[in-house]
Amino acid sequence: MTDNICTQCGYEHVVINRKYNGQKLCSSCFRDSIEKKVLKTIKKNKLITKGDKVLVGLSGGKDSVALLNILNILKKKGIIELEAVTIDEGIGGYREEGVRIAKDVAGKLDVKHHIVSFDEKYDFTIDKIMNAQKDKGHNQNACTFCGVFRRQVFNQVARDINATKLATGHNLDDETQSIVMNYLEGNITNMVRIGYKTESRDKRFTPKIKPLREIPEKEIGLYVLESGFEVHFDGCPYAHESFRMEIGDFIRELNLKHPTIMYSTLNNFEKIKPAIKKEYVKTHSVPNGTCELCGEPASSRICKSCKFLDVIHNQLLD
Ligand SMILES: [Zn+2]
Ligand SMILES: [Zn+2]
Numbered sequence: 001m002t003d004n005i006c007t008q009c010g011y012e013h014v015v016i017n018r019k020y021n022g023q024k025l026c027s028s029c030f031r032d033s034i035e036k037k038v039l040k041t042i043k044k045n046k047l048i049t050k051g052d053k054v055l056v057g058l059s060g061g062k063d064s065v066a067l068l069n070i071l072n073i074l075k076k077k078g079i080i081e082l083e084a085v086t087i088d089e090g091i092g093g094y095r096e097e098g099v100r101i102a103k104d105v106a107g108k109l110d111v112k113h114h115i116v117s118f119d120e121k122y123d124f125t126i127d128k129i130m131n132a133q134k135d136k137g138h139n140q141n142a143c144t145f146c147g148v149f150r151r152q153v154f155n156q157v158a159r160d161i162n163a164t165k166l167a168t169g170h171n172l173d174d175e176t177q178s179i180v181m182n183y184l185e186g187n188i189t190n191m192v193r194i195g196y197k198t199e200s201r202d203k204r205f206t207p208k209i210k211p212l213r214e215i216p217e218k219e220i221g222l223y224v225l226e227s228g229f230e231v232h233f234d235g236c237p238y239a240h241e242s243f244r245m246e247i248g249d250f251i252r253e254l255n256l257k258h259p260t261i262m263y264s265t266l267n268n269f270e271k272i273k274p275a276i277k278k279e280y281v282k283t284h285s286v287p288n289g290t291c292e293l294c295g296e297p298a299s300s301r302i303c304k305s306c307k308f309l310d311v312i313h314n315q316l317l318d
Contacts, residue, residue, distance in 0.1 A: 008033075016222060019259035027226045034223045038070045038211050045196040047209040048165060050079050055163035055206070057154055058084040058106065058113070060098030062224045062231045063169030065105050067212055069227060071167065072109045085157045087150055088117035090125020097232045105229060114161075116153050124312050130238065132316040142238035145308060152296060152305050158206035170210040173217040173248065176262045179269045181247045192277045194269070202288040204297045216262065 004014050006026035014024045025033060042048050054071055058064045068084055075082040086102040088095055099115060106113035119125050130142055158166045175194065182191045199207040212220060224231050239245065254261050290296070291303035298304070 015226060016219070020263065030219075031223060031226055034066075034215060034219060035070050035073060037214060038067075039073070041196070041214050042074075042209075042211050047197055047211055048074065048080060052164045053081040053083070053162060054165045054167050054209075055154075055158045055161065056082065056084045056111075056167045057169070058086050058102045059169075060086065060101035060105070060232055061169070062221050062233065063171055063174075063212060063217075065101070065169075065229050065231050066215075066220045066224050066227075067167060067169040068105060068109060068111060069224075069229070070211070072111065075111070083112040083114065083161055083163065085114040085116065085154065087153050088115060088119070089146055089150070090117065090119050090127055091236065091238070092127050094234060094237055097234070101230060101232055114157055116157065118149060121153070122149065122309060122312075124317060126238070129312060129316060136316060138316065141242070142236075143242065145312075146238075148305050148308055152303075155205060156296075159204070163206055166206045166208045168208060168210055169212050169220075171212050171215050171217045171220050172262050172266065173251070175210070175213050176251055176265045177244055177247050179265055180251065181244055184247075185243075188276065188280055192273065192280050195273070200288075202297055204288075214263075214266070 003024075005012055005024065006014055006029050007022075007024045008029035009026060011026040011029075013026050015027045016030050017024050023033075048054065056064060056068050056071060058068055068082075071080070071082055074080045084102070084106050086099055088099050103113060103115070126142055126146055129145055132138075133140060154166055157163075178194050179191070182188075182194070195210075196213055197207060197209050215223075221233070251262065251265075289298050289300065291298035291306055292301055293306040294303060296303050296305070298306075
């Protein structure tokens, strides 16, 4: 029986059978392969340079836990400084567990950890907003609010600690979904922002990097389990009706018969992106101003989060 033998070292206990490249790996060779692949992605795409201070968005889910653990290899070698931030959006029965795990992981890896709660910073929770919306007949998706404030918090913390890179745990599944989703919606603006690294011409925004972009979601789950981390696998209770989830189901279904489909989607997108970008940049330029209310970067007089704060405090929670 060669079925259960590691193609790398010959050890007789295989934890993964990679249909897309024929590899069968034992636990230790598998963890090794993930770490090597991520470090290779970082090097090849110049995501991190020596001396960088990297801030990781740490939700306590599998992706961000894996990311922090792998970037910690670079920290231990003295190549980078590393800190983590967890945002508590105020989502009962879901986020408490994530915050607890994030604290635990950061502690174990000896990484400086920041926790920012929407309740303390902005005086609302996502639960309160969603309940108020129900009462007042509004039906804005929770992700719309959440996304705007999360981005602002990440960016503020990054600036406060002088981080030079902001790293998120987006995986191959997430990226493939974004590509297909924005293509189907014809959203070119979002499409050109998909990539290994996003840099704004506005220096008030810290460059964002996605080192896990070439790792399938399933393998990240296995990696954290095999590495002995506790993570929570629950999804956000407000995410269920999103278009992204439908696209995710569709791609997973395709993947059963076509195991290389996610890699080809990603690689082909990288090939056509320069052309889209060239065409796009010709006709659009985003003016980067400053919000009159909060002083944060904004593309109009008042930034999006201040506009939302006005709706939240003067219409929803009054
Ligand atoms: Zn092995
Ligand atoms: Zn503002």
